[in-house]
Amino acid sequence: MSKLSEDMSKDVKLMIVLVVVVIILIFFNFDSYGVSGEAANTDNIQYEESTNTLYLDSLTLKQKIAQMVITYHKETNKERLQDLFIGGIHMGAKTSKEEFMNSIDNFQDGSIIPMFISVDLEGCANPFENFQEFPALNEINTKEEAFKVGYDEGKLLKEMGFSINFAPVVDLDDKIWKCRSFEGSPEEISEKAKYYIDGLQENGIVATSKHYPGKTLMLWDPHKYVVHAPISRNDLMPFEKSIEGEVSAIMVSHIIADGYANSENKPSVVSEKLIGELRNKFTGLIITDEIRMLGLSDYYSDVDQMYIDLFKAENDVILNFDINLDNLEHMISVVEKAVIEGEIKEERIDDSVERILNAKGVNVIR
Amino acid sequence: MKVIKTVNIFLAIAILILSVNLMKPLSITGSSVADLSDAECYFVNSGVSNDIPIDGCCYEVQKQLECKKTSKDYRCYTSESSERYYVVNANALNYCKVGGYDVKII
Incomplete structure (x- = not known):
């Protein structure tokens, strides 16, 4: 009898321990997914349609962070993405113009603020190849031709409902794909890029000079993913000319830069110094290259720290094309926590969101 | 009890x-933990083949219309008749899938 009672007491003690562990795990599960009891909808957002004005303070911190993200998802996730208030969707190839337009309409339908709809239309590996051909940038010989290609692409993009083209590549050479950059001297490349950008932007499309600070398509070692590159004055020239020509966006790469642009031994995209210096001379959108590329992710042993550094470095738009929505939500929660704990200033998040909303044509009241 | x-x-x-x-x-x-050994990715432009870094490859392959199995590898393209396409082996494709890239295999 006493043996039975002793066994029972052991089982009860074990049960208490197990219950405590379950409670702790439930807490951590909720915390890791950022489930803070806050309703995942956009009812709180104060937007006046008549004046096209959004009150920034009406957004939750999580919504502000989500607005800074462009992702790559299927329409089946549309509602969850809209509830998060995700900033934009990137699109890959489809079979027809109509398929693109239907998909874009579907993503925009029900969005309080239009999503950015982005694409990599660089001519080489053209996502519209099933219905429209464009020359690759290395096939463009004159500035007049560059303007016409930019204009024609911009016109089609606008008609289809796109808002951003992640082009042109203004690296001085493309030694990898061998078709993605303009050919010629730094001056000629800068000029063609400027005219191409003018053509796109005349149609209301956000053009993106990439990949700052240059040399991104010039160096690679199959055994090393974190790449170091010496940056010369010439590498920066096309970006400086793009800025003079009022390009709307610049995409920052993952290379570790030194020389005329110095990322202080970190990937450029997480360098507060490099991006800070770019910000001092550029008022448009600063966009990251896709953040799961090994050039960035191999630099970090802790992915959460990578997320924090990306937002801390004052990038405006983060490209995270992970098809796992839980990972995307996890990133947003990690950054939200870093802001709450004071590691990232909320004011800098607000600045980026204001730039994004302005680029979408929305007036912002802070 | x-x-x-x-x-x-x-x-x-x-x-x-x-x-x-x-x-x-x-x-x-x-x-980062997926097997990268023997992952191969090439961009073919009008018959000329260029070796592509694996992470850039996954990013590009995700944006293709689809990837079709050939006798040895996979051919990923925006249009089946295109002269520009990616050729990736099974290891590379697996690496991209494990990394959360949307690879559409037919």
């Missing part, structure tokens, strides 16, 4: 499930 033992078994299962679930957001790092 039997009831307590059964409850404990359920609690142990719950701990297991919750632990696995807690690790799920870490799957983003899957790409």
Whole structure:
């Protein structure tokens, strides 16, 4: 009898321990997914349609962070993405113009603020190849031709409902794909890029000079993913000319830069110094290259720290094309926590969101 | 006593499930633990083939219309008739999938 009672007491003690562990795990599960009891909808957002004005303070911190993200998802996730208030969707190839337009309409339908709809239309590996051909940038010989290609692409993009083209590549050479950059001297490349950008932007499309600070398509070692590159004055020239020509966006790469642009031994995209210096001379959108590329992710042993550094470095738009929505939500929660704990200033998040909303044509009241 | 033992078994299962679930957001790092040995990716431009870094390859392959199995590898393209396309082997394709890239294989 006493043996039975002793066994029972052991089982009860074990049960208490197990219950405590379950409670702790439930807490951590909720915390890791950022489930803070806050309703995942956009009812709180104060937007006046008549004046096209959004009150920034009406957004939750999580919504502000989500607005800074462009992702790559299927329409089946549309509602969850809209509830998060995700900033934009990137699109890959489809079979027809109509398929693109239907998909874009579907993503925009029900969005309080239009999503950015982005694409990599660089001519080489053209996502519209099933219905429209464009020359690759290395096939463009004159500035007049560059303007016409930019204009024609911009016109089609606008008609289809796109808002951003992640082009042109203004690296001085493309030694990898061998078709993605303009050919010629730094001056000629800068000029063609400027005219191409003018053509796109005349149609209301956000053009993106990439990949700052240059040399991104010039160096690679199959055994090393974190790449170091010496940056010369010439590498920066096309970006400086793009800025003079009022390009709307610049995409920052993952290379570790030194020389005329110095990322202080970190990937450029997480360098507060490099991006800070770019910000001092550029008022448009600063966009990251896709953040799961090994050039960035191999630099970090802790992915959460990578997320924090990306937002801390004052990038405006983060490209995270992970098809796992839980990972995307996890990133947003990690950054939200870093802001709450004071590691990232909320004011800098607000600045980026204001730039994004302005680029979408929305007036912002802070 | 039997009831307590059964409850404990359920609690142990719950701990297991919750632990696995807690690790799920870490799957983003899957790409860095996936096997990169023998991953091959080429961009073919009008018959000329160029070796492409694997991470840039995954980003590009995700944006293709689809990837079709050939006798040896996979051909990924925006249009089946295109002269520009990617050729990736099974290791590369697997690496991209594990890394959370949307690869459309037909």
